[in-house]
Structure formats: C-alpha cells, structure tokens
Amino acid sequence: MTTFDHDTLRALRDANEVTIRTDKHPASAVPIWVVADGDDAFVRSVQGTRGRWYRDLAAGASATLEVAGRQLAVCAVPASDPGAIERASGEYLRKYRPSPYALTMVKPELLSTTLRLEPR
Numbered sequence: 001m002t003t004f005d006h007d008t009l010r011a012l013r014d015a016n017e018v019t020i021r022t023d024k025h026p027a028s029a030v031p032i033w034v035v036a037d038g039d040d041a042f043v044r045s046v047q048g049t050r051g052r053w054y055r056d057l058a059a060g061a062s063a064t065l066e067v068a069g070r071q072l073a074v075c076a077v078p079a080s081d082p083g084a085i086e087r088a089s090g091e092y093l094r095k096y097r098p099s100p101y102a103l104t105m106v107k108p109e110l111l112s113t114t115l116r117l118e119p120r
Contacts, residue, residue: 002118003039004072006113011068012036013095019061019066029066033105035091042079042088044105045113054113063120076115085114 004012012018013036019029023104029069030053035042045054057063057076065072079085089106096102 002008004041008070008072008119009036009039011070011072012041020053020063021066022053022061022063024061025052028052028075033063033092033096034067035088035089035095035112037091040084040085040087041117042091043076043115044088044092044110044119046101046104046110048110048113049080051113054115057115065078065117073120074117075120076117079114079116084112084116088114095099 015034017031018034019030021029027112032043032053033046035068045051047054049055049058057077058077062073062075065074079088089111092105093102096105
C-alpha cells in the first residue's frame with residue numbers, strides 16, 4: 001500500500017470539496033467529498049454504484065484529483081475492511097457534519113462504495 005505524503009494528506013483533510021476526473025472520462029470534472037484518517041484517504045459515492053466516477057475507479061481506472069490548486073494522480077482500492085469503512089464514516093460525519101448531506105454519506109447502502117485512494 002502506497003500512502004500520500006503529509007502535506008497532501010493535510011490538503012485533503014482541509015479541502016471541503018475536491019474535483020475528480022477519471023482517465024476514462026477526463027473531460028468530466030465531478031466535485032466530490034474526500035476524507036483522510038491517519039495515512040488513509042477515502043472517497044465514497046453519494047450516488048452509490050450509479051456514480052460514473054465511482055464505476056470508473058472501481059473498475060481499475062486511474063483518476064486525477066484537483067485539490068488546493070494541485071493535481072494529484074490517484075488510483076483506488078475498494079475499502080473492504082469494516083474498520084476502514086467505519087473510520088471513513090466517522091470522518092465524513094466529523095468533517096461534513098454542518099451539511100445536511102453528511103448523514104446521506106453514511107447510509108448503509110453507500111458504505112460499499114468506500115474507496116481508499118493511493119497516489120500513482
């Protein structure tokens with residue numbers, strides 16, 4: 001497992017939203033929420049498995065995140081460990097609690113769309 005450097009993790013923690021462009025659909029920039037816990041960065045699809053960027057990443061496509069004026073080349077691994085999924089949920093609630101959509105991001109039907117991001 002490859003992890004992001006400290007500055008990148010801090011930028012991901014601080015960013016309210018990031019933009020993702022998958023290599024399969026580079027012309028389509030989608031704003032998403034990202035959370036970081038320890039050395040791990042996670043994303044989750046609010047549209048569940050219907051989200052195109054999610055389907056691309058889950059199928060092994062690479063992507064670019066745009067965060068804090070930087071472009072980060074990433075790939076994703078499904079977070080199948082219940083502990084990792086729980087940590088991601090906790091971070092979604094902590095980071096985005098002021099938003100009415102925070103509870104949506106931790107609905108049971110969305111948990112399986114949790115992906116751990118890795119630099120590429």
